[in-house]
Structures are given as C-alpha cells and as structure tokens.
Amino acid sequence: MDFGLKGKRVVVSGSTAGIGLAIAAALAAEGAQVVVNGRTEARVTAARNSIRQRVKDADVRGIAADLGTAQGVAIFLEQAPGADILVNNLGIFEPKPFLEIPDSDWLRFFEVNVLSGVRLSRHYLPDMLRKNWGRMIFISSESAQHIPAEMVHYGMTKTAQVAIARGLAESVAGTGVTVNSILVGPTASEGVGDFVEGMAKQQGVTKAEIEKQFFSTVRPSSLL
Secondary structure (H helix, E strand, C coil): CCCCCCCCEEEECCCCCHHHHHHHHHHHHCCCEEEEEECCHHHHHHHHHHHHHHCCCCEEEEEECCCCCHHHHHHHHHHCCCCCEEEECCCCCCCCCHHHCCHHHHHHHHHHHHHHHHHHHHHHHHHHHHHCCEEEEEEEEHHHCCCCHHHHHHHHHHHHHHHHHHHHHHHCCCCCEEEEEEEECCCCCHHHHHHHHHHHHHHCCCHHHHHHHHHHHHCCCCCC
16 A cells, blocks of 8 residues: 655654654655664664665665754754654653652653654644645553553653644644644563563563553553
C-alpha cells in the first residue's frame, strides 16, 4: 500500500531503539526522508545502519543531540530545519514511589517527555501551515488515562502530551495540518525489557513472574 509519503521529510525524536526506531524504519520503507535522533553518535549510527539493513535504499540520516534540553533542540534544528512530518516519540520512564520523587525528577521528566515535543512542534508548525500540509504525532501512553501508581511523574507527562496534541489539533482545524496522539501500551522494547528486569531483580523473582504480575495486578487495564 502506498501512503503517499515518498520524499516527505520526517523527524522522529528518540528513535535509536524501541517504538521510535520501528516508526523510523516503517516510514523509510514508504520512501520518506527520515531523520533519526539519539543522544550519542554511536546510537544514532547503529540505528541508521539498522534501518538501511532492513530497508533497501532507505533515505535516512541521523543527528546526535539531547532533545531533552533547549540547547540540544537548538543543535538539532540547525541540522534539520524543516520537516513535513514530526513524530514526538522521545520519552523516559522510571518506577519510583511518589514520596521518593524529588523536584529534580519531576522537572527532568517534564522537560524530556513534554518540552521536547513542545519545542520541536513550535519550530516546525509555522512552515507546515504555510504549505498547508503537515503531520504531527505525539507518542503518548495508556498511562495518560490510567496513571500508574508506581510512576505518577511519568503518567503526568503523558497526560500533558495528550493535552498539548489536543490543543494543537484544535488550533489547526480546517487546515491541511493534522495533530494526533497515540496512546500505546506496554511494548516489547529495550526500555521496557530493562524496566521488567529491574523489577524482577528488586523483588527476587523471574522476568516471567513480573510480566504476569504486571498485567494481572499492576496494569489490568492494559489491552495487551
């Protein structure tokens, strides 16, 4: 199926692994000009090579920059000033009891998970509106609606993403630009694997036991 994306300039933040990498590879397979992003040159190079191995003649390049900071976003935008499609995928998560979450963690999670998308969207949106065509996608989580007790700070940022996407969608209504959020569930990614392994070690049980416990008690609302 041809989605009409050939030649479209695509930016996928946080795309060296997991959902972001899968999105970047899928869009490259549709003929889009894809920019992958990560914090280190090594991770970016590995992601770019991975996509090229999976997608013949993939048009993909990488930019190493920490989009969780204003300075990192500025560095990134110097190298990728324009985009037809923006996928705000960058995000971090970490289980921690509410009473143990310091102010610094609340601010760090908000800057990485929320402000990265705000800054990128604020830059790319004007040109999309001028061309009367553009696509913005915020990769949120089911945690936006079902706040996890073990990661309240993470859930807060996912809810904020949905609010931003909704507000932007309302602001561009009637134009050729669309804004949507996708609320994903637990995914077999590198980050989730580390998360489950950490919980297993902490509780002295196997990963399989943690996975069963997670879906039956911690996150029974998950569709997966």
